[in-house]
Amino acid sequence: MNKKKKQIIEGAHRLFIEKGFVHTSIQDILDEVKIAKGTFYNYFISKNECLIAILEYAKEESEQQRKEMSLGRRADDEELFIEQVTIRLKTDKKHNLMALFSTTSFMSDPELREFMFQQHLSEVQWVAGRLMDLYGDDLREIAFDQAVIFLGILQHSFQVTKLTSQKNHSLEDIIRYALQQVRLIIQHQEQSSTVLFPFERLERGENELSPQLKKLIEKLIQNPKMKDKVELLEFLLAEMKNESPRLQLIESVWRTLSQSHEPLAPYREMLYMLWEYIEKNNASRR
Amino acid sequence: MNKKKKQIIEGAHRLFIEKGFVHTSIQDILDEVKIAKGTFYNYFISKNECLIAILEYAKEESEQQRKEMSLGRRADDEELFIEQVTIRLKTDKKHNLMALFSTTSFMSDPELREFMFQQHLSEVQWVAGRLMDLYGDDLREIAFDQAVIFLGILQHSFQVTKLTSQKNHSLEDIIRYALQQVRLIIQHQEQSSTVLFPFERLERGENELSPQLKKLIEKLIQNPKMKDKVELLEFLLAEMKNESPRLQLIESVWRTLSQSHEPLAPYREMLYMLWEYIEKNNASRR
DNA sequence: CTCCAGCTAGACCACTAGTATAAAAATTGA
């Protein structure tokens, strides 16, 4: 990322935390970072766009940390899960984004809204996957429901903690508590009970791969040298929307894309996610 | 309430739903209701104040309905509870305030924030009380926790329903689902398990009576004729903050206040709430 | 009739996000 852009993001970030998004004017940012208006609008097409960049940065940060802490540990380690959830909340807290993240609906700008939606949904999916790691694949049917319950308890507990300004519970206490409740439900759930969110419906198509792809394409399309890459990516995007994407084709395209090493972080990230996707689907069809 | 004020509230309400709070300008409201700017600021000191008035109105509406539907039915009727929760969500939906209500943190104006806090907290308290009606007073210890869990599951499920734009679940389905999960937890909860929010701490002092009192005092203090009333109310406010308020005194003051029939809705509402408070505490000490 | 609260129209203020432009400065490539 450009150095100046990073400066702006960091400055804006500081101010958003300090004074809140609404009450931070562009002018404030300009004064803080000591740049001219033109420069700001060189990097962001709007104030909202700037916020999105900050949010994206925060998400990447916590995801990176989650991956790192999972190295060399078992996927069914409850403590690992708790730590991973903690890390997200901590970065959210550090970035003071809890509120924004949990709301979405107040957002006026549709693009910002959409972005928050995706963020949120992908978190639910992550939790659902992790719950299956923890408590076995029998959970599959209700994994998504339990993820929703877990996050619901979590979020609401935090809210009420704030409301009553109780300070006697740590982040971890509350996470542990939420997990305990969910475990209890899982253990005593009868087979026949209602399922609100069937897993399959949400597993594919609406996952985070597609929007990521879209964004990458938009970025690359400006560069004429990337024309052939864009073509491949666009094919992938279309293919993944199908009922049953042709895995062989996707894998082939993936290999082609992997051969050239682009110095773009989102490009490499993309390849990694794609690889995960291929693996997962290969496993489930076998 | 003044006729013109009602007109403004209704017009503003319509616009807030249609275009959202942020994107409705004062000018829009003026055009909609066909009034001059001066008139608007005659009734509301700010746009925020106007929003608060709308929210208050919505809350009163749903509380009224909740009371009405409880007439002649047992307090431990699960169906009644479900209907009562439904009615709140429906009016919230009708007023499109779900989002606002559940968030709070994004609000810039501290007064608005405080208001939302109170709204939210009082809802949690209401649910906690009702859960005890349903499942017995043994629940007391964990009633507040379970209320938080219930509302958490509820809110989050709604959010995810929106996210995934699933339409196959009705309001009632989701409420029933949330209650089912909570019931499951209650049935299998061991005695020794963690309690996040001890009931006693939240039962008194921070209930809705105090802020209501404060607001009423602020209103009456402008009227010199009400000076003696204000004195009594201020005594009540102070007394209720004590560890164990002297019920006899409070009841005595209540009788005095009841003798003069003020034509103010909030005044009568106040008396009603105070009476409920006295009854409840009388019962629990007996 | 007078009086006056409530209403109106509209000027005005300081502020907002975002655009436009021309000149200056920094970076780049040869």
Add this chain to the structure above:
DNA sequence: TCAATTTTTATACTAGTGGTCTAGCTGGAG
């Protein structure tokens, strides 16, 4: 090193915001 290109700057501008203020109008009560 020098010329070309890109980035940055300063500043003026637009159209809109929430909110204040004033001068004058109007309908109804006494």
